[in-house]
Amino acid sequence: MFIDFEGIDxxxxxxxxxxxxxxxxxxGYRVAHAREGGxxxxxxxxxxxxxxxxxxxLEMSPRAEFFLNLARDAQQLEEVVAPALSRGEVCITDRYLYSQLALSGGGRGLxxxxxxxxxxxxxxGLWPDLVILVDVDPDLAxxxxxxxxxxxxxxxxGDSRKGLAGAGLAVRVRESFLALAKEDPRRWLILxxxxxxxxxxxQRLVDAVVARLEGRDTPVQRIVPMSTTPVHSGPVDVEDVEPRFFQALDTVELREPSLAVWMLGGLPGLMAHQRRLAFVERFPALTARGLLGLGDEAAWTLREVLAPLAPAQVALGLGGLTGARASMMRERLYAQAPSEVLQGLxxxxxxxxxxxxxxxMKDGRLTDVLLxxxxVDGEESWLVREAGVQRSLFVETARSLGGLSDARADALREALLPHDRLAVLRGTQGLDTPVxxxxxxALAGKALKLVLRSLTGLDSQEAWAxxxxxxxxxxxxxxxxxxxNDPRxxxxRVAHAKRWPATVLSSLKGLPLGPEARTLISRVLEARPASLPVLRNAYAVIATASTLDARGTTVRPSRVVADAATQLVEL
Structure with missing residues (x-):
């Protein structure tokens, strides 16, 4: 029997x-897995x-990508799948030709x-007897x-070529998988x-597969295990978001505790801090990294506790923070986590x-210093960049130009373009320079994700277009x-709340909780009440607004903090 597993990344x-x-x-079955362990x-x-x-x-066309993927699957078929089936074994694949139909057809538009x-x-002529589509919310994936x-x-x-297209690719691929399953319901099983x-x-999966192996009829095409996430219906007030999110997070902890820790990353507020404390012993590294961007007293106290346990992750969690306290902690952590300390400056x-x-520099860590x-501007910084170019550290030098918009920076970007266009693009976030x-x-059709990310905070006509x-x-x-807070x-946000609900909410972070924000949060939650990423981002927006209100300020996150947060969340 030939069993294929499909699904988005x-x-x-x-x-x-x-x-x-x-x-x-x-x-007791003889089994060959064509992609064992991934x-x-x-x-x-x-x-x-x-x-x-x-x-x-970047110049690889969708058709060239399609034929290369076909070549990969054809080779697996020749070397692994067909021989296993000829030996009478159950052969399991993790992706087959259906992936190429979904990616190139649904995803790329061929x-x-x-x-x-x-x-x-x-x-x-060899197609799977059973295709198991593992279906998941793309945001959660x-x-x-x-x-x-x-x-x-x-x-x-480290984006792959698929990653450069942006998160929308996974949404389109998922839709294509579901359409393929609908075309052939006897062959496909959706889990x-x-x-x-x-x-x-x-257990549900094993039961369904064994039934097929034993020749028993299995008319159910979709396996939907009972959800453990509490589902609420009707209008949602922002005051309801905190208890709903943490109730949902508690259920996630039972299944995927590390994911629960990860979803706490960057969240302010007492409830989030209490949850972190509960995870310190089991997940010190993830807890430490989740302090990224948090500068309250509770976060600093927790860093002190975690520094001996996870120095590298504590250093990463200092990203975007400046001042005497951050400097002192970095000095203490340097001996154990020099790369993370230097890259966090x-x-x-x-x-x-x-x-x-x-x-x-004395320790030979030019790469980390550049990153x-x-x-950072000034003659000292340019001497470091010159050293980077001399040692052919083109990617790192390009990234070091982030936030610099003068002619000198653009001239260096121009010189670095032949070496790595993507690295240069990543260093242009929020900049409106000729380069x-x-x-x-030039890259909107090849690396749309990075192009759009580079527009963060830009208010030019080109950016809005x-x-x-x-x-x-x-x-x-x-x-x-x-x-x-621009009308555009x-x-x-309003136009795409249904398509990109979690991201629409995260884009509100740093804004006051005015009528527009409250209405949008309620609307999204009413449509997606059981989505953990939606609940998480709604809570992040509300908790951040409350923190800013308590300080008497309402400000957008700085470019450096926003960039650091993007590395953690990327939602």
Whole structure:
């Protein structure tokens, strides 16, 4: 029997497919997993996959990507799938040709009528007996992916080619998968993986697959385990958001405790702090990183507790914070976490920050110094950048230019373009310079996510035109209006509240809770009452507004803090 798992990135298909393989083996079935542990078993297929993921290959067309993906699957079929089936084994794949139909057709917009014959050729007539679509809320899938990267120690800058298209790609791919399942309901089984306990999902999956293996009829096409997230109906007042969010978070903790910790990241307020305290012993590193952008007394006290346990993550959680307290803690943490300390100095031109940079240079950490130089001007900083160019650290030097809009910075960007256009683009967030404008125009069709992110805070006509063009395709258009009180920003939010609900809410962070904000929050929550990302972002907006009201201020987050928060949340 040939069983294929499909779903968007972060859906849990790799986890569930491996759990199924293990359970079937225990039941006495001979099983071959073509992508055991998430790695393709064919070395040739792995090499092809590297090409399709390489974000530097910006000129690769959707058709070229499609045929490379077909080549990967055809090679897996020849080397792994067909031999396993010929031996009478149950063969499980984590993605097959359906992924290429969903990505290239639904995601990239190529005609299905052209793609299907090519897939048929690649399949040699061999299609799965059972396709299990692991379906999940795309917002939740993104949270899981970011958590996985954090736990693996990978940064947030490493976008694949798919990632460059923006979060909207996953939404379109999911819709395409659901359409494919509807076309062939006898072959497809849809397994919802939003909030049910993993052991419940696993058992329901095993029962359904064993029934197929034993030849028993299984007419149910969708497995919907009972939700554990409390669902409320009717109008929602902002005062109801805090208890609803934490009630939902408590249910998530039972299934995915690390995800619950991750979703607390950057959240102010007493309730959030109390939850963090409960996670300190089990998840010190995630708890420490979740303090990013928080400067209240409770956060500083918790950093002191966590510094000996997770120094690198505490240093990362200092991103965007300046002042004597932050400087003293960085000095203490440098010996144990020099990279994280140096990279966290963005926007800090203080003597203490420069003392740390000089120490880093003496220790041979030019790369880290450059990555923490964004938003810093002055002759000292330019000497460091010149050293970066001399040592061919082009990506790091490009990133160090973030926040600088003068002619000198643009001249260096121009010189760095042949080496890495994406790195240069990432360093133009919030800037309206000639090089920034030219890059956005050139890369809007190739790296829409980064282009839209680079518009954060910009109020130019070109920026609004790009947002209008991109807002129907991906949620990053809404990310770029974070904290903006412009009528055009409100128009975008209202127009896309249904398509990008969690992001529409997060874009309100830093704004006062006026009638417009309250109405929009209530409207989104009424439409998506059980969505954890929606509840989380609604709480973040409300708690931040309350904090600002208590201080008597209402300000948009600084560019450095906003950039740091983006690295953590990316929603």
């Amino acid at each position: 972060g859906s849990g298909k790799t986890t569930l497919s491996n759990l199924l393989a293990g359970r079937l083996k225990k039941l 790695e393709l078993r064919s070395s040739t297929a792995r090499r092809v996959r590297e090409l399709t993921r390489d974000a530097r290959l 005609p299905m009528s052209e793609l299907r014959p090519a897939c048929e050729l690649a399949s040699q 993104r949270w899981r992916k970011r958590l996985g990267k954090a736990q693996a120690g990978r940064g947030s800058d 919802e993986n939003n909030d049910a306990p993993l052991h419940v999902l696993e 963005k926007g800090d031109s203080s003597p203490q920050a420069w003392a740390l940079r000089e120490r880093g 923490g130089l964004s938003g 920034a404008r030219g890059l956005r125009e 790009l947002r209008e063009r991109g807002s129907s395709q991906t949620k990053e258009a809404l990310d770029s209006v974070d904290g903006m 920003a409100w128009k975008l």
